[in-house]
Amino acid sequence: MDSTTNLTESDHVAGQYRSTDNLRTRRDVWGPGPEGVSPVDVLRTLVLSSRPRRVVEIGCGTGQFARSVLDAAPDIDYVATDLSAAMVAATRALEVPADVAPSDVLPLGDGSCDAAVAAWMLYHVPDLDGTLRELRRVLRDGGTLHVATNGREHLADLLGEAGGGPLVTQFMAENAAEVLGRHFEHVVQRDIETRATFADHDAATAYLATFSPDLAQSLPHFEGPRTYAGHTAVLSAH
Numbered sequence: 745m746d747s748t749t750n751l752t753e754s755d756h757v758a759g760q761y762r763s764t765d766n767l768r769t770r771r772d773v774w775g776p777g778p779e780g781v782s783p784v785d786v787l788r789t790l791v792l793s794s795r796p797r798r799v800v801e802i803g804c805g806t807g808q809f810a811r812s813v814l815d816a817a818p819d820i821d822y823v824a825t826d827l828s829a830a831m832v833a834a835t836r837a838l839e840v841p842a843d844v845a846p847s848d849v850l851p852l853g854d855g856s857c858d859a860a861v862a863a864w865m866l867y868h869v870p871d872l873d874g875t876l877r878e879l880r881r882v883l884r885d886g887g888t889l890h891v892a893t894n895g896r897e898h899l900a901d902l903l904g905e906a907g908g909g910p911l912v913t914q915f916m917a918e919n920a921a922e923v924l925g926r927h928f929e930h931v932v933q934r935d936i937e938t939r940a941t942f943a944d945h946d947a948a949t950a951y952l953a954t955f956s957p958d959l960a961q962s963l964p965h966f967e968g969p970r971t972y973a974g975h976t977a978v979l980s981a982h
Contacts, residue, residue: 771808773940774940777973783976788809790890790978791813792817797821798821798857798858800852801825801862802845802847802865803863803865805865806835807831807836807842823843825851848869854882855887859883864892864893864894866915867893867915877927880927889928889982892976893976894974895917895918896911897910897911898975899911899972905963905964920933921979924979931979931980936978938974940971942971944969948963
C-alpha cells in the first residue's frame with residue numbers, strides 16, 4: 745500500500761485538517777531522538793537567530809510554533825496562515841494573528857517579510873513550485889525561508905509492520921534541498937532523528953488512523969509500549 749496516497753489532493757487535505765484532532769494526535773507522540781534534539785526547537789532557533797521583524801507562516805496548524813516564536817520575541821510581526829478555518833481559529837485562540845489563505849496566493853506585498861516558515865506542510869501543497877515562488881515573492885532580498893519535512897524512512901518500521909510502504913512525497917528530506925534550490929540560491933539542511941512512542945497498540949492504531957484507516961486495521965497486535973524512529977529535516981533557504 746502507498747502510505748502517501750492523496751497527500752496533495754484538496755479533498756483529502758481538507759478532510760485531514762477539518763478539525764485539529766488528527767494533527768494533535770500525530771504531534772503528541774513525538775520526542776527527541778538519540779541526539780536529544782527536537783526539530784521544532786531547531787526550527788525555532790533558526791527563525792529567531794535572524795532577528796526578523798516580520799514573519800509569515802504557511803500551514804500554521806494549531807499555532808503552537810507561532811506562539812513559541814512570539815513568546816521568545818513578542819515584538820515580531822507574525823502573520824500565520826492556513827487553508828483550514830479550524831486551524832486558524834485554534835491559532836487565534838493562542839492570540840496569534842492568523843488568516844485563512846492559500847499558500848500560493850498570500851495577502852502580502854512583495855518583499856514585505858524578513859522570514860517565512862513552512863513546517864511539515866510542503867508535501868501537501870498541490871502546486872509546490874507555485875507556493876515556493878510565492879514565498880520568494882513576499883520575502884525581502886536576503887530574507888530566509890525555514891522549512892521542516894520528513895524523510896522517506898520516517899516511521900518506516902511502524903508502517904512496514906502494518907503492511908505499508910515508505911513515505912514517498914513530493915517534498916521530503918531526500919529531495920528538499922534540490923526543490924528549494926530551484927527558487928533559492930543557498931540552502932542548508934540538517935537531518936534529525938526523532939522518536940515516536942506509543943503507550944500501547946491502541947495508541948499506535950489511533951495514530952495510523954489519522955491518515956490511513958486501512959493501515960490502522962492492518963497493524964498486528966502488540967503488548968505494552970513501543971518506540972519507532974522518525975526521520976526529519978530542517979532547512980533554511982535564501
